[in-house]
Amino acid sequence: MTQPRVLSIAGTDPTGGAGIQADLKSIAAAGGFGMAAVTALVAQNTHGVRSVHTPPHDFLREQLAAVFDDVTVDAVKIGMLGDAATVAVVTEALAAREVGQVVLDPVMVASSGDRLLEPDAEAAVRELARRVDVITPNLRELAVLCDTEMAVDLDEAITQATGLAAETETVVIVKGGHLTGAAADNAVVHPDGAVHHVPTRRVDTKNTHGTGCSLSAALATRLAAGEPVAHALEWSTRWLHEAIRHADGLEVGGGHGPVDHFHRTHRLTAAADATPWPHLSGELPTIPAPVPHLAPAGPHTRAMWEATGQVWAEIMDLAFIRELREGTLRQRDFAFYLDQDAQYLNRYSRALALLSAGAPDQEGQIGWAESAREVLEGEAQLHRDWLGSQDITVTAPSPVTLAYTNFLVASCAVEPYAVGAAAVLPCFWLYAEIGFELMRDNHEGHPYRAWLETYGGEEFTAGARAAIARTERALAAASPEEREQAMAAYLNACIYEREFFAQADRTW
Secondary structure, rough: OOEEEEEEEOOOOOOOOOOHHHEEEEEEOOOOEEEEEEEEEEEOOOEEEEEEEEOOOOHHHHHHHHOOOOOOOEEEEEOOOOOOOHHHHHHHHHHHOOOOOEOOOOOEEOOOOOEEHHHHHEEEEEEEEOOEEEOOOOOHHHHHHOOOOOOOOHHHHHHHHHHHHHHHHEEEEEEEEOOOOOOOOOEEEEEOOOOEEEEOOOOOOOOOOHHHHHHHHHHHHHHHOOHHHHHHHHHHHHHHHHHHHHHHHHOOOOOEEEOOOOHHHHHHHOOOOOOHHHHOOOOOOOOOOOOOOOOOOOHHHHHHOOOOHHHHHHHHHHHHHHHHHHHHOHHHHHHHHHHHHHHHHHHHHHHHHHHHHHHHOHHHHHHHHHHHHHHHHHHHHHHHHHHHOOOOOOOOOHHHHHHHHHHHHHHHOOOOHHHHHHHHHHHHHHHHHHHHHHHHOOOOOOOOOHHHHHHHHHHHHHHHHHHEEEEEHHOOOOOOOHHHHHHHHHHHHHHHHHHHHHHHHOOO
């Protein structure tokens, strides 16, 4: 199956943030082909619901028959049902046909606390919950299904969900979005009591309209693609977090706006853009660079640092860097990064050795050779202290790692000495500056404390200062043409550094 075929059965939102409109966006963003059967026509916007029109139930029955008679449905996401008769039509349609995974988002209670179903419809939804594969209630709906008060923390919600999952023999997704605090974690609760916790950070925004619809539709799509429910929730939670984080940029509506369903898609599209980097066409960045912790060694390295402003801002805004700073970076992402760092250091040491061989003076020969030795020792320590202790498998270089290291080796092997020095400099200087910034948020309980101390420590920064000084001397002795070529090589390497940090966020 190349694209899961996912049917949404739900109401509408003419402003596109919730309901079927959000479901179709979520299905597409999660890699599926979306279809829709409308249960209710809802006149709503980012400020709230104005009115609801329920089409004749026979028409819903005809919609469902039209889909099922023609298309193999790999998953069904059920949203707003409205009344008991609608629940009966949907239950009847699902019982009469072979369908894939069925995910029920029981739209019973609004975020405001208002009940959205009549008592007989609530009873019908409770019964439907026994017939589906996964239920995704919000905390208020979970309380209604469990006939209790709304949970005040995630542990209490998981306890409620454990009882509901056992009673219905259905997997229950606990969603922590309605809780308070920095965490907005989710969890999978199985009928046998097993729990899989999915951590995520809360985003400070009012624009969360349609998040419940969106999560359940994405979850259904990933389940249809064959993922276990735990992996499907991890993917959907991560995707939705990114969509919420960038919701404010949409500027849709004046109330509680929608999330940016396609931010991940746009990010990956931008990463695949083959347009030549602007500086290679003579357009130097105009964003000012911050004052560096390690001072330039002269006018040439000063000019290089001043040209780093754009890529510096882009690096510091990467999800990988932000989460590494916060200590919320997923272990899987950090493991991927460490694996690629080992691949990188192995080939980076070769570039430095080539640079040493081409250095015109003894100081350069010794300095770059010493750096090559330190890099190899660093790689060995990385294997011992991180890769080995955390049982991380070293694989092979990614396309980004391979392109970056090939560029460095080629620059040091065939280009003028000053160009090679400029090419290897960002791994010293830019890395050190990032280390200084991240060390601001380091603390005793930080999960990546030891790694941050390595790149923010004096030993690494001393090597970076020496590299800056050697590069300055090389540029001072170079021709104007070589200095121009060196600036391009330096910025190339800076962009490769950005791509190196960004690549872990492209593996899910």
